[in-house]
Amino acid sequence: MRDDELLRYSRQIVLPEIDIEGQRSINKTRAIVIGLGGLGTVVSAYLARMGVGNITVCDYDNIDISNLHRQVLFDSKDIGFNKAIITKEKLNQINPDLEVKAVDEKLDKNKLDSLVTKENVVVDATDNFKIRYEINEICVNNKKPLISGSAIGWKGHVLTLDFSKKESPCYQCIYGANMEEEESCSELGILPPVTGLIGSWQALEVIKLILNRKTTPSNLIEFDALSNSIRKFNLERDPICKVCG
Helix, strand or coil: CCHHHHHHCHHHHCCCCCHHHHHHHHHHCEEEEECCCCCHHHHHHHHHHHCCCEEEEECCCECCHHHCCCCCCCCHHHCCCEHHHHHHHHHHHHCCCCEEEEECCCCCHHHHHHHHCCCCEEEECCCCHHHHHHHHHHHHHHCCCEEEEEEEECEEEEEEECCCCCCCCCHHHHHCCCCCCCCCHHHHCECHHHHHHHHHHHHHHHHHHHCCCCCCCEEEEEEECCCCEEEEEECCCCCCCCCCC
16 A cells, blocks of 8 residues: 555554455445435445545436535535536545546436446445335345445434345345335435434445454344434345345
8 A cells, every 4th residue: 555545544544453454455345325315425425535446426316405404525516416426526536546436327227237246335325215126136136235224304224235145135025025115305304413324324334344344244223313222133034035035
């Protein structure tokens, strides 16, 4: 590693769980973040700051004023521009050593598959059940680790599924095949620190996967900010699941 890289990452390299070799693994990792809202902008920013060397960011939507209170990479001057394009610019400003690719089109299943196959880890930061199930199926088929997050109101969850391990369940094992669409942030509201916390948690799960620091191949963490309660569930695969069974 170059001297300037050692300085940039020095505060995490000193952690015994990371060290120089762990940082090299982080630098070599390819990650894709799908959805650049309150979660995806936080995840992307932290992955960039920690040195994940190749990041693909995906969102076809444009920035509007209602996004600014929780989507931490965007400013007032960014309103009207595409989220993926602006995210790429901001990540390159944060860490110019990164290779960042912006995907600013709406993704069908074939396009998603072609993107995911190139990556080491997949972050689902979307707010749409249809695409979540598609991402899940593609990750199962390609044996790619998936970290999915969701936040609404005062609550959020992080779901980690390591499909490189055959015992890992999938999204459909846990939630079934016919979940109803979630109510949106515009309907129920969202508190910015909740998306910040859940997005940060997703970034932590990415790093633990890279460093092989996961104690179980899958787990679900639920957080309630009003009560300060955290619940963790270890999950089991459904042997008759139509996606991963």
